[in-house]
Amino acid sequence: xxxxxxxxxxxxxxxxxxxxxxxxxxxxxxxxxxxxxxxxxxxxxxxxxxxxxxxxxxxxxxxxxxxxxxxxxxxxxxxxxxxxxxxxxxxxxxxxxxxxxxxxxxxxxxxxxxxxxxxxxxxxxxxxxxxxxxxxxxxxxxxxxxxxxxxxxxxxxxxxxxxxxxxxxxxxxxxxxxxxxxxxxxxxxxxxxxxxxxxxxxxxxxxxxxxxxxxxxxxxxxxxxxxxxxxxxxxxxxxxxxxxxxxxxxxxxxxxxxxxxxxxxxxxxxxxxxxxxxxxxxxxxxxxxxxxxxxxxxxxxxxxxxxxxxxxxxxxxxxxxxxxxxxxxxxxxxxxxxxxxxxxxxxxxxxxxxxxxxxxxxxxxxxxxxxxxxxxxxxxxxxxxxxxxxxxxxxxxxxxxxxxxxxxxxxxxxxxxxxxxxxxxxxxxxxxxxxxxxxxxxxxxxxxxxxxxxxxxxxxxxxxxxxxxxxxxxxxxxxxxxxxxxxxxxxxxxxxxxxxxxxxxxxxxxxxxxxxxxxxxxxxxxxxxxxxxxxxxxxxxxxxxxxxxxxxxxxxxxxxxxxxxxxxxxxxxxxxxxxxxxxxxxxxxxxxxxxxxxxxxxxxxxxxxxxxxxxxxxxxxxxxxxxxxxxxxxxxxxxxxxxxxxxxxxxxxxxxxxxxxxxxxxxxxxxxxxxxxxxxxxxxxxxxxxxxxxxxxxxxxxxxxx
Numbered sequence: 042x043x044x045x046x047x048x049x050x051x052x053x054x055x056x057x058x059x060x061x062x063x064x065x066x067x068x069x070x071x072x073x074x075x076x077x078x079x080x081x082x083x084x085x086x087x088x089x090x091x092x093x094x095x096x097x098x099x100x101x102x103x104x105x106x107x108x109x110x111x112x113x114x115x116x117x118x119x120x121x122x123x124x125x126x127x128x129x130x131x132x133x134x135x136x137x138x139x140x141x142x143x144x145x146x147x148x149x150x151x152x153x154x155x156x157x158x159x160x161x162x163x164x165x166x167x168x169x170x171x172x173x174x175x176x177x178x179x180x181x182x183x184x185x186x187x188x189x190x191x192x193x194x195x196x197x198x199x200x201x202x203x204x205x206x207x208x209x210x211x212x213x214x215x216x217x218x219x220x221x222x223x224x225x226x227x228x229x230x231x232x233x234x235x236x237x238x239x240x241x242x243x244x245x246x247x248x249x250x251x252x253x254x255x256x257x258x259x260x261x262x263x264x265x266x267x268x269x270x271x272x273x274x275x276x277x278x279x280x281x282x283x284x285x286x287x288x289x290x291x292x293x294x295x296x297x298x299x300x301x302x303x304x305x306x307x308x309x310x311x312x313x314x315x316x317x318x319x320x321x322x323x324x325x326x327x328x329x330x331x332x333x334x335x336x337x338x339x340x341x342x343x344x345x346x347x348x349x350x351x352x353x354x355x356x357x358x359x360x361x362x363x364x365x366x367x368x369x370x371x372x373x374x375x376x377x378x379x380x381x382x383x384x385x386x387x388x389x390x391x392x393x394x395x396x397x398x399x400x401x402x403x404x405x406x407x408x409x410x411x412x413x414x415x416x417x418x419x420x421x422x423x424x425x426x427x428x429x430x431x432x433x434x435x436x437x438x439x440x441x442x443x444x445x446x447x448x449x450x451x452x453x454x455x456x457x458x459x460x461x462x463x464x465x466x467x468x469x470x471x472x473x474x475x476x477x478x479x480x481x482x483x484x485x486x487x488x489x490x491x492x493x494x495x496x497x498x499x500x501x502x503x504x505x506x507x508x509x510x511x512x513x514x515x516x517x518x519x520x521x522x523x524x525x526x527x528x529x530x531x532x533x534x535x536x537x538x539x540x541x542x543x544x545x546x547x548x549x550x551x552x553x554x555x556x557x558x559x560x561x562x563x564x565x566x567x568x569x570x571x572x573x574x575x576x577x578x579x580x581x582x583x584x585x586x587x588x589x590x591x592x593x594x595x596x597x598x599x600x601x602x603x604x605x606x607x608x609x610x611x612x613x614x615x616x617x618x619x620x621x622x623x624x625x626x627x628x629x630x631x632x633x634x635x636x637x638x639x640x641x642x643x644x645x646x647x648x649x650x651x652x653x654x655x656x657x658x659x660x661x662x663x664x665x666x667x668x669x670x671x672x673x674x675x676x677x678x679x680x681x682x683x684x685x686x687x688x689x690x691x692x693x694x695x696x697x698x699x700x701x702x703x704x705x706x707x708x709x710x711x712x713x714x715x716x717x718x719x720x721x722x723x724x725x726x727x728x729x730x731x732x733x734x735x736x737x738x739x740x741x742x743x744x745x746x747x
Contacts, residue, residue: 063088063104063133065194068226070139075412077228078148080221081197082112084132091119091128098129098158098198107131112201112223123204127170130199136191143228146184150222152176153203157224159187160196170202180293181239184227199224238415245419246291249426253284256430263437275327276437279320279392280430286313287426314400317429321393322371324433328386329378336370368397385439392432399425521570532563592635597677597745598627601668604642608649609666612657621656621664628670631677634747640720641745644729647713648681648741654704655685655739675747676727682740688733696731721745 066086072079089110096102112130120126147157147165154168154177165185168177189195260277267273289310323337371393375382382390403421406414539556542549602625612619649666656664662684671678688696688703695701697718721729725745733739 063131065133065135067135067137068140069137070143070228073228076234077230078234079226081132081134081226082221082223084111085109086132086134087111088131089128093127093129093200093202095200097131098156098163098200099161100196112199113220115220115223120204125202125204127200127202130201132197133194134197135194136189138191140189140191144186145189146186146227146231148179148182148184148225148227148231149177150179150225151220152179153201155202155224156200157185158196158198158200161198170200174202174204176203178293181235181242183235184225184231187226197224241419242291242294245423246287246294249287249423250284250291252427253280253287253430256280256434257284260430260433272324272327275320275324276430276433279317279324279433282313282316282320283426283430286310286317289313290422290426314396314425317396318393319367321389321396321429322367322374325371325374325386325389325393328389329374329381383443385436385443388432388436388439392429392436395428395432396425399428525567525570529563529567532560532567535560535563590637592637594633595636595638595641596633597636597641597679598625598631598670600638600642601625601627601645601670601679604645605649605666605668608646608653611650612653616657619653619657621653621666623653623666623668626667626669628672628677631670631672632747634677634745636725636745640724644717644720644743645679645681647717648743651713651741652681652683652685652739655683659685673744676744677747679743679745680740681743682738684738687735687737688731688739689735693731693733697729 064086066084068079074080087110088104088107089112090097090107110130115126117126119128149155149167152168154166154170154175156166156170157164164187167179169175257277257280260273260280263270263273264277289306292306319337323333326337327333375390399421403414403418403425406417406421535556539553539560542553542556605623605625609621609623612621645668649668652666653664656662656666665684667680667682669680669682671680692701692703697714699712699715701715718729721727721743727743727745729741729743731739731741
């Protein structure tokens with residue numbers, strides 16, 4: 042263990058022991074400093090001995106090996122190999138009559154752990170001097186009350202333990218004016234002062250954190266809304282550093298941190314404060330020359346790293362040199378681009394300079410006047426943190442003012458140009474009105490022709506549909522007519538044979554009865570096929586006449602069956618070589634629904650005609666057209682499927698457009714599917730859609746609400 046006092050080494054080496062007379066220090070209330078705080082560490086009555094022995098707290102001990110030594114004389118040279126400094130301080134005090142009716146307390150403002158004894162009794166432990174060692178956090182702590190009597194002598198013994206650290210300069214490396222807060226005697230006003238400090242710290246901490254967060258949020262919103270503006274990203278990054286620094290600066294206000302976390306917080310804050318300053322320099326550089334140079338990036342890295350290095354190892358010259366280089370470059374930019382700095386940019390200059398000035402004031406107060414430092418620490422810290430983002434907010438405000446002014450000027454120019462154009466346009470109004478009138482007349486004629494053509498096309502589509510239906514009906518009606526003709530001729534022969542048999546004298550009643558039965562049977566068949574032909578003709582008439590739009594309960598299965606057969610026979614009538622299979626898969630539980638049967642029949646005829654046309658184009662495959670019906674709860678479904686070539690993908694989106702057709706000229710108007718789509722969707726509130734696989738066929742799906 043290294044002992045810093047030469048005399049102590051001499052005493053130990055020679056083995057000579059001498060008693061030490063300890064003076065009693067008389068304390069007066071007039072010794073109170075500001076806020077009734079009396080520093081005991083600088084008093085002359087202290088004696089000290091390194092090492093540890095709990096008996097050293099007692100009043101009557103052998104003082105051999107003790108030396109007169111003030112706490113303000115502590116030094117890092119006294120540490121052992123592990124960095125530990127341990128020893129005992131003793132002082133005798135007596136209070137004069139000025140302390141009558143004055144409650145007293147003790148406090149300390151250093152992190153080192155201490156045990157305080159008065160007259161051999163442990164009064165309070167600041168931290169833990171034992172194992173494990175725990176430093177004392179002195180931030181915003183109330184003093185410990187004491188019961189001291191006026192005129193009575195007291196022995197104060199202090200067991201002191203500390204570990205020298207290279208993490209920051211806030212331990213033994215503090216100067217004597219800082220070490221004087223080793224132990225303080227305080228009065229009632231000091232408690233009020235601590236309460237004031239706590240309130241002030243909470244107020245300024247809350248303001249700094251909340252304001253910096255609001256600015257952080259607003260600037261990142263600007264980045265989000267204007268992603269192409271690099272300047273907003275730089276400002277947002279600076280404000281982010283400010284917000285984190287504000288949280289870190291006042292974090293120990295709201296939470297009692299351990300020594301390592303407190304020092305880590307301190308180093309991070311110091312580094313971020315440098316980032317704030319360099320960030321302002323980078324922003325100014327970008328505004329002046331529209332780019333970020335390697336100089337500012339290098340300064341950001343070097344100044345930040347040297348700042349951290351300086352506070353970790355108490356080696357400040359590299360940081361001083363780097364920081365001076367930053368100030369020189371900042372001055373160089375100001376001098377070189379002085380004329381380019383307009384009113385908005387001065388806010389950026391202020392955002393760079395203000396935290397530097399505040400930091401210098403902050404450091405010098407801490408160095409030369411701790412009383413003033415403790416009085417104005419929190420306001421100065423808040424100004425140091427918030428001055429930069431607030432000035433940047435001023436810059437944004439001025440910049441938007443300039444932008445609005447530029448926009449107003451541009452709008453004025455545009456207004457002048459507009460007025461000139463209006464004058465030119467006013468002279469051409471009559472000419473334009475005349476041209477518009479002529480064009481309107483032409484458009485009206487074109488529209489009239491277009492409507493006429495459209496009506497003709499729609500009529501042609503109806504006639505084409507009617508022609509196909511008529512051909513199918515003609516073919517379909519031929520069967521019942523053949524039956525009527527055949528059974529009529531047969532009935533004539535039977536009637537003639539019956540007459541001849543009746544004229545015979547001897548009648549064959551069995552033959553007469555047989556002929557009568559055959560004749561009656563033929564008449565029934567003639568009647569049946571006559572009614573069938575009548576129904577076919579009736580259906581043709583219903584299809585051909587204009588729909589009244591009245592909905593009636595209709596058997597969709599029957600409707601599908603009729604138009605499937607009529608479409609097939611119509612195709613056969615047009616093309617004798619046409620041949621295909623067709624089938625109806627009817628849902629026997631399909632309910633009757635209210636529809637306009639003529640319109641639904643027209644839809645079915647169009648869909649089935651298209652299906653037969655599709656299979657007719659594929660001669661190598663047996664053509665099959667399938668119509669199926671199905672109940673879907675609150676709707677019915679009709680599917681018309683073929684195994685033709687299918688519909689090309691490019692045509693699927695246009696299939697229901699008016700006048701769109703893939704048939705050769707003269708074979709289709711392009712209105713069949715369009716009319717069908719309107720009948721289903723607009724007329725009946727249903728759905729008409731198509732599913733097709735090119736090369737495999739197509740399927741049209743109709744869904745009608747029940």
